[in-house]
Amino acid sequence: xxxxxxxxxxxxxxxxxxxxxxxxxxxxxxxxxxxxxxxxxxxxxxxxxxxxxxxxxxxxxxxxxxxxxxxxxxxxxxxxxxxxxxxxxxxxxxxxxxxxxxxxxxxxxxxxxxxxxxxxxxxxxxxxxxxxxxxxxxxxxxxxxxxxxxxxxxxxxxxxxxxxxxxxxxxxxxxxxxxxxxxxxxxxxxxxxxxxxxxxxxxxxxxxxxxxxxxxxxxxxxxxxxxxxxxxxxxxxxxxxxxxxxxxxxxxxxxxxxxxxxxxxxxxxxxxxxxxxxxxxxxxxxxxxxxxxxxxxxxxxxxxxxxxxxxxxxxxxxxxxxxxxxxxxxxxxxxxxxxxxxxxxxxxxxxxx
Amino acid sequence: xxxxxxxxxxxxxxxxxxxxxxxxxxxxxxxxxxxxxxxxxxxxxxxxxxxxxxxxxxxxxxxxxxxxxxxxxxxxxxxxxxxxxxxxxxxxxxxxxxxxxxxxxxxxxxxxxxxxxxxxxxxxxxxxxxxxxxxxxxxxxxxxxxxxxxxxxxxxxxxxxxxxxxxxxxxxxxxxxxxxxxxxxxxxxxxxxxxxxxxxxxxxxxxxxxxxxxxxxxxxxxxxxxxxxxxxxxxxxxxxxxxxxxxxxxxxxxxxxxxxxxxxxxxxxxxxxxxxxxxxxxxxxxxxxxxxxxxxxxxxxxxxxxxxxxxxxxxxxxxxxxxxxxxxxxxxxxxxxxxxxxxxxxxxxxxxx
DNA sequence: TTGTATGCGTTATCAC
DNA sequence: GTGATAACGCATACAA
Numbered sequence: 001x002x003x004x005x006x007x008x009x010x011x012x013x014x015x016x017x018x019x020x021x022x023x024x025x026x027x028x029x030x031x032x033x034x035x036x037x038x039x040x041x042x043x044x045x046x047x048x049x050x051x052x053x054x055x056x057x058x059x060x061x062x063x064x065x066x067x068x069x070x071x072x073x074x075x076x077x078x079x080x081x082x083x084x085x086x087x088x089x090x091x092x093x094x095x096x097x098x099x100x101x102x103x104x105x106x107x108x109x110x111x112x113x114x115x116x117x118x119x120x121x122x123x124x125x126x127x128x129x130x131x132x133x134x135x136x137x138x139x140x141x142x143x144x145x146x147x148x149x150x151x152x153x154x155x156x157x158x159x160x161x162x163x164x165x166x167x168x169x170x171x172x173x174x175x176x177x178x179x180x181x182x183x184x185x186x187x188x189x190x191x192x193x194x195x196x197x198x199x200x201x202x203x204x205x206x207x208x209x210x211x212x213x214x215x216x217x218x219x220x221x222x223x224x225x226x227x228x229x230x231x232x233x234x235x236x237x238x239x240x241x242x243x244x245x246x247x248x249x250x251x252x253x254x255x256x257x258x259x260x261x262x263x264x265x266x267x268x269x270x271x272x273x274x275x276x277x278x279x280x281x282x283x284x285x286x287x288x289x290x291x292x293x294x295x296x297x298x299x300x301x302x303x304x305x306x307x308x309x310x311x312x313x314x315x316x317x318x319x320x321x322x323x324x325x326x327x328x329x330x331x332x333x334x335x336x337x338x339x340x341x342x343x344x345x346x347x348x349x350x351x352x353x
Numbered sequence: 354x355x356x357x358x359x360x361x362x363x364x365x366x367x368x369x370x371x372x373x374x375x376x377x378x379x380x381x382x383x384x385x386x387x388x389x390x391x392x393x394x395x396x397x398x399x400x401x402x403x404x405x406x407x408x409x410x411x412x413x414x415x416x417x418x419x420x421x422x423x424x425x426x427x428x429x430x431x432x433x434x435x436x437x438x439x440x441x442x443x444x445x446x447x448x449x450x451x452x453x454x455x456x457x458x459x460x461x462x463x464x465x466x467x468x469x470x471x472x473x474x475x476x477x478x479x480x481x482x483x484x485x486x487x488x489x490x491x492x493x494x495x496x497x498x499x500x501x502x503x504x505x506x507x508x509x510x511x512x513x514x515x516x517x518x519x520x521x522x523x524x525x526x527x528x529x530x531x532x533x534x535x536x537x538x539x540x541x542x543x544x545x546x547x548x549x550x551x552x553x554x555x556x557x558x559x560x561x562x563x564x565x566x567x568x569x570x571x572x573x574x575x576x577x578x579x580x581x582x583x584x585x586x587x588x589x590x591x592x593x594x595x596x597x598x599x600x601x602x603x604x605x606x607x608x609x610x611x612x613x614x615x616x617x618x619x620x621x622x623x624x625x626x627x628x629x630x631x632x633x634x635x636x637x638x639x640x641x642x643x644x645x646x647x648x649x650x651x652x653x654x655x656x657x658x659x660x661x662x663x664x665x666x667x668x669x670x671x672x673x674x675x676x677x678x679x680x681x682x683x684x685x686x687x688x689x690x691x692x693x694x695x696x697x698x699x700x701x702x703x704x705x706x
Numbered sequence: 707t708t709g710t711a712t713g714c715g716t717t718a719t720c721a722c
Numbered sequence: 723g724t725g726a727t728a729a730c731g732c733a734t735a736c737a738a
Contacts, residue, residue: 005449007731018709031707053447054407055731058714091674094406096358176687184646185537187626215687273540293537301677321444324654325690330683334529334568337678360715371725384723408715411730
């Protein structure tokens with residue numbers, strides 16, 4: 001990386017054409033004789049030319065224009081995600097850029113596809129969307145991509161052919177990880193596990209449940225509680241289940257509505273081992289107070305960072321940098337990140353080893 | 354972020370001076386009348402001018418020149434770290450940059466300070482070093498910093514006043530996290546924990562041990578085994594301890610030499626719960642095969658990424674972007690990153706939810 | 707179809 | 723002390 005990279009002028013000279021012609025070839029603008037085209041392409045290959053994106057951006061005073069489409073509502077996780085975005089806004093890209101966050105009612109494919117259809121491809125360099133895997137949504141996404149706007153999915157995916165990338169965790173792995181933690185807590189005794197999810201139809205919840213079952217082995221898996229991601233429902237159904245099944249040794253909540261779960265647990269003098277998803281204010285407090293044992297998180301800060309990085313690479317027509325996969329992260333009481341929201345998760349500048 | 358940022362020309366005009374004078378003020382080149390200086394500074398503040406680093410780099414055809422100093426030797430962790438660097442090299446910075454990795458014998462402060470002293474400050478934009486907390490090293494670092502070269506510590510720190518940043522985990526937190534996992538595996542029975550470390554004098558190992566003891570509570574902590582980070586020693590000492598103390602229920606290895614630990618365990622028909630540090634080839638295999646239960650890792654890929662980002666911000670004389678703290682990551686069998694070294698830890702592009 | 711010239715925001719050089 | 727101005731590598735308007 002120490003030798004000077006060839007510039008497009010070098011390429012043009014090498015090919016024996018003018019700068020503008022080389023530019024036409026490299027940027028696929030057309031109106032180039034077949035012969036010139038071939039010569040320029042040969043020179044590009046010969047010299048190993050790679051476009052200097054910084055210079056290109058400078059020359060255009062470029063502003064990256066991205067849109068993120070999140071589900072709207074009171075869901076603590078996406079609320080947190082929006083906070084993260086706002087907190088990081090200034091830092092996400094050194095270049096000038098304009099990131100617009102729009103919301104669309106949760107779990108509504110029709111409205112989501114409308115929202116997507118309402119985006120003007122000419123005003124956009126990329127879209128990230130928390131997808132709903134439904135045909136209308138796929139179509140709306142294809143329309144954008146057909147118009148030259150890269151689309152990546154975030155947290156919730158479409159099929160791999162229908163987007164330019166996915167940033168999020170693999171939910172079956174999350175479920176398997178939860179099961180592994182449960183097994184670790186039952187090395188010398190059998191487990192009786194109560195699974196709680198939002199709805200059987202939610203694909204991510206289903207995947208988590210499947211992963212759980214795979215790894216749980218001989219341990220007992222009770223019937224699923226469906227909490228609709230609503231704290232009140234989760235609370236009453238869980239209280240009821242705990243009363244009826246005193247033999248429960250572990251709870252795995254794979255959806256939202258965990259404020260209700262925490263309330264249901266808070267009264268009792270003994271409790272089973274508890275694992276739930278997503279580090280948000282109330283789950284953090286519960287973990288710190290010892291009301292629950294494990295939080296499986298998908299690191300929204302990291303997801304946002306990777307989302308923007310990917311959108312940028314796509315906008316630059318550059319092969320996306322391979323980012324480390326986002327894996328389900330295991331939090332216990334002691335390895336929690338510093339709390340100040342997303343704003344200051346700086347490493348504690350204390351006297352570390 | 355949508356309005357055009359003011360340029361230095363704007364500032365100059367606003368201040369009623371020439372572009373060159375504004376530049377002299379902003380870049381502290383001297384030879385400016387006090388009056389002009391004041392006016393320019395006022396204009397900078399008034400307009401909120403911030404230097405366009407991309408343009409600056411373009412004008413200089415800048416190459417960032419960084420050096421990373423790692424301990425040399427056969428240690429699997431740092432070997433892996435070097436692999437990570439090589440695998441990521443092309444991706445670490447979009448700008449032209451020259452990253453030189455030099456090594457210095459492990460645990461030798463004198464040689465490390467010599468290595469640092471051998472670096473030419475005029476040829477460097479930043480240094481990252483796996484530090485040894487000794488006065489000679491501090492002095493060598495100060496010399497570099499005094500010569501205008503930012504220095505950050507990596508994995509192993511100096512005092513907070515002696516470097517421009519630290520990228521790594523807090524080791525007391527790592528120890529606490531291990532203890533929490535041990536407690537989780539002993540919800541219904543008392544734990545008898547065998548701690549293994551390299552040397553009592555290694556600060557990071559000591560911090561881990563202290564964190565462990567803090568969180569372990571009433572559970573039993575046996576005497577420490579010192580394995581000198583050498584597999585052979587670890588193997589014999591551990592085998593001996595297991596024979597003498599059949600009541601051991603958990604092992605926490607906070608240093609290196611774990612290949613020996615794995616060998617010692619491999620023969621036995623039953624084994625205690627095992628936690629150790631750093632995801633490297635042999636520990637990964639052991640986890641996949643069920644010979645150990647938990648790996649606490651510090652995500653070298655992430656550390657490298659943050660190291661370069663921080664060095665770059667420092668080289669650009671720009672306030673370092675707040676990166677999420679690197680926390681001890683808990684790996685169990687199921688949430689392991691894909692194996693292909695650092696090269697392809699892409700998210701599996703399969704059909705995730 | 708092809709080529710030339712200008713500007714993007716800096717840094718650095720040179721003249722005043 | 724101060725002020726023009728030529729690069730840097732690219733995109734683009736314009737000329738041929």
